[in-house]
Amino acid sequence: MENKAQIAHRCLLLENKAVTGDWFLLTLQAPLPLQARPGQFVQLRLGPGTDPLLRRPFSIHHEDSIAGRLRLLVRVAGAGTARVAAFVAGQEIDLLGPFGQGFPYPEEKAKALLVGGGIGMAPLYFLAAQRRREGLPFDFLIGGRSAASLPADAYFREHRLEPSLATEDGSRGFRGTVTALLEHRLLTGPQPGRIHACGPLPMLARVAEIGRARGIPTHVSLESRLACAVGACLGCAFPFHRDGAVEYRRVCRDGPVFNGEEVCFES
Ligand SMILES: Cc1cc2nc3c(=O)[nH]c(=O)nc-3n(C[C@H](O)[C@H](O)[C@H](O)COP(=O)(O)OP(=O)(O)OC[C@H]3O[C@@H](n4cnc5c(N)ncnc54)[C@H](O)[C@@H]3O)c2cc1C
Numbered sequence: 100m101e102n103k104a105q106i107a108h109r110c111l112l113l114e115n116k117a118v119t120g121d122w123f124l125l126t127l128q129a130p131l132p133l134q135a136r137p138g139q140f141v142q143l144r145l146g147p148g149t150d151p152l153l154r155r156p157f158s159i160h161h162e163d164s165i166a167g168r169l170r171l172l173v174r175v176a177g178a179g180t181a182r183v184a185a186f187v188a189g190q191e192i193d194l195l196g197p198f199g200q201g202f203p204y205p206e207e208k209a210k211a212l213l214v215g216g217g218i219g220m221a222p223l224y225f226l227a228a229q230r231r232r233e234g235l236p237f238d239f240l241i242g243g244r245s246a247a248s249l250p251a252d253a254y255f256r257e258h259r260l261e262p263s264l265a266t267e268d269g270s271r272g273f274r275g276t277v278t279a280l281l282e283h284r285l286l287t288g289p290q291p292g293r294i295h296a297c298g299p300l301p302m303l304a305r306v307a308e309i310g311r312a313r314g315i316p317t318h319v320s321l322e323s324r325l326a327c328a329v330g331a332c333l334g335c336a337f338p339f340h341r342d343g344a345v346e347y348r349r350v351c352r353d354g355p356v357f358n359g360e361e362v363c364f365e366s
């Protein structure tokens with residue numbers, strides 16, 4: 100699937116609010132709808148000058164394409180994302196996108212299991228909201244370290260999403276990792292048609308392993324440091340299995356969503 104032309108958007112930041120800990124929710128008014136698919140991302144410019152030179156990628160957390168509103172959920176990871184956290188309402192935000200191949204959707208009517216680790220819930224929220232709107236069945240599992248590391252229940256109510264939560268310290272929902280919750284769900288519930296996951300690499304490796312062991316097709320959204328984001332520099336290349344050999348694919352253009360069985364997690 101080829102990307103449609105990426106467009107530069109000068110958006111108005113309507114709101115930037117703290118969600119929990121170091122997570123921020125940005126609501127942007129775009130001049131034109133991006134008509135993004137869940138799993139696609141945008142590249143945000145962080146300031147007017149050349150420092151930092153590179154834009155930063157963020158998944159689309161939600162798009163209301165009728166109102167032209169876009170949401171990004173951002174976790175502060177370093178200097179660039181700290182700048183995003185300090186953006187104020189009324190500011191103009193320069194973004195490019197949408198980029199990449201999203202989750203295969205709606206590829207089937209069967210139930211999907213969406214599995215998010217930490218900030219990895221960002222693109223899955225968009226997928227869940229879309230499936231919810233179209234009446235496609237799904238279960239949404241989200242894991243975090245503790246109760247305080249995840250958004251409050253009210254956050255999910257807006258789109259009538261009721262995720263099952265897992266926390267490593269047991270302070271909210273299931274006690275354990277989200278992959279342990281996934282295994283528990285597969286043991287006790289019906290087999291889903293597909294698993295979609297986003298989160299840290301070791302978590303994605305485990306999800307792919309669980310999917311493979313049970314014969315459930317699994318799609319994972321990978322992260323890599325991006326530069327050009329259009330497939331030209333190969334800076335985001337990631338190893339994949341192909342016919343007994345290893346080949347490199349570009350996270351920005353061939354992904355970020357890939358068939359979990361093909362990802363070479365062990366390298
Ligand atoms: C396709 C894609 C979608 C993403 N979606 C989101 C999102 O919805 N919300 C969100 O909060 N973040 C998201 N990220 C991650 C986000 O882009 C990085 O956290 C951000 O670029 C870090 O910039 P920084 O200047 O704050 O940190 P830096 O100072 O550049 O780095 C801080 C630390 O984070 C590590 N790091 C930086 N970028 C990445 C990366 N891409 N992958 C792995 N480690 C990295 C660095 O090695 C370093 O340890 C996404 C990344 C990709 C590739």
Ligand code: FES
Pocket residue numbers: 324325326327328329330331332333334335336349350351352
């Ligand atoms: S970031 Fe340049 S090819 Fe992906």
